[in-house]
Amino acid sequence: MEVAMPTTSTPTTARGRRARRRPSWGRVVGWVALVVALLVTLFPFYWMVRSALTPNADVVGDAGRLWPSHPTIINFARVLGLVSTAEAQAAGGSGASIQFGLYLWNSVCYCALIGFCQTLCCTMGGYAFARLSFRGRGLIFNILVAALMVPGIFTLLPNFVLVRDLGLLGTIWGMVAPSLLMTPFALFFMRQFFLPIPRDVEEAAMLDGAGQFTIFWRVVLPMARGPLITIGLITLVWAWKDFLWPLLIGRDETTRTVTVALGVYLQQSPNRQPDWTGLMAASTVSVVPVVILLAFLGRRIVESINFTGIK
Amino acid sequence: MTGWGKSRGAITDGLSQPVGPAPRPPRPLRRHRRGDGRVALIFIAPILVGFAVFYLYPTVRGLWWSFTDFSLIGQANFVGLDNYAAALRDFEFWNSMRVTLCYVILNVGSQTVLALLLATLMHRLTRSVILRTTLLLPWLVPNVTVGLVWLWLLDADLGFVNRLLGSMDLGPVGFFTNPSLGIMTVSLVNTWAYTGYNALLLYAGMLQIPPDLYESAAIDGAGEWKLFSRITLPLLRPVLALVLVVSLIGSFQIFDTVAVTTKGGPVNATRVIYYYIYQQAFTYFHLGYAATMAILLVLVLGVLTFVQLRLLRASESQLA
Known part of the structure; x- marks a missing residue:
């Protein structure tokens, strides 16, 4: 919230400054550096898409070309499982079943479940820790947040055994369980948001006879829309990038997420060379949702990053 | 603990x-x-x-x-401090710690310097949201995808980078397959993935600095370098420290990129601590030993966080 103000107010001053100053060498060098940074950022994505559009037969011939000599979408078709095994093998596949459509769906379910439940639970919890008074509030909160310090691998091993013992290996529930209800970060973030907000509105609602739940649903949640979207987006992105945990729990084809499937696909390659064109098509599939998210919510995400950066 | x-x-x-x-x-x-x-x-x-x-x-x-010989199957027997003693004697444990430290220094160092440069350029030149969104793109992509794309770009035979080097008569470089280059390559790949994100954090911190400071300093004839070293850097210190803490802790937990690109090889040259713990637990089923190493990692991270937070607090009080 604090950051949003400077971002909206500064463009005018920046424009004024820009108009006053004449272009100097320093500024030219600066812009060149920014453009170079942009190119370095974007080129690997370009190369990924280019390689995905290259027929497998041309991998060697086209290796140094900026655009494939015979562009094709067969690689996308075969990683999405849209062509027969024979056709896929003819196009360079190993013959193993590859259905990135399904993996994409698994990833979406995984992210949506975690994103929704965790954000809701942590908003409720953050509200309680910021607003309601109950015994041991400070102590409990400190203990919960201390878990921020514990690296994932430490709880990962026992959690794996727990999920295995519960018979949840290879199920979506086993995959989402550890992060479904809370992460210390999301809880901390939401509490920090609720702390400085004036209580007037809530108190007014309380005088009108509204209970705590009504206040939460009708007054607090609408007020917290901004940070809710922020923490929801960040949770989504993290879940989308998850690899190690889904790798351990969701190995079966039916629960495999996109990241795990990419790792498995790389190992499936039967020949000396991995199936690069197919792998790049699959990589592109894993990037597309992110690009869509950025296209629609780019400004929002960028501002979220600012927001979390300033605590 | x-x-x-x-x-x-x-x-x-x-x-x-x-x-x-x-x-x-x-x-x-x-x-x-x-x-x-x-x-x-x-x-x-x-x-x-x-x-x-x-x-x-x-x-x-x-x-x-960590006090037992627990393996994934069977009973856990109490073995006292055997696991801890074993870890301290285990050459591979120390090696993985050394590799991790190399990675962290290379990765955090390069990505912080580059992010600071990028943030300063954005701060002084443009408010473009499109630019910032684009720079954030690599951070939003799964590390697995990042690893795969760079594995392909840097492939010794067919990779674009080696073709480019080849056209300049520089022999193919085994970025991931050369033991002395492996960990550096992994570091720089993740620098590519995280620099934009860190630059945005630092940029947000720079927006907090009152613009009048720059304007009055510019009127006094201060050049860009003076503005950066006398205004930006000192006033950014709390944010910079925070970014350092977060990226340092994150950096110690590198796994995905290594798992995809090198699998710890060649000859364990890129076997970072996370990967070693993973192997001990899920390849050799030494869960007791893996838990012990995880605890040792927690201790290392705890000390580092403590030191860094002290530094952070010191810098904050200086500003107040």
């Missing part, structure tokens, strides 16, 4: 107290006045359950395992 002993009691207190019938008369009265106890329990119940089952219980369990 001592905090965990306390936390166990605290959590059960929090759960049992409001649930059971109040034994003493004054309590309901107070709760009535405040009106929050029961409601608060409902609000925090999901969080307490999630914490108890997936954070607290595994912490206690992991601690216990």
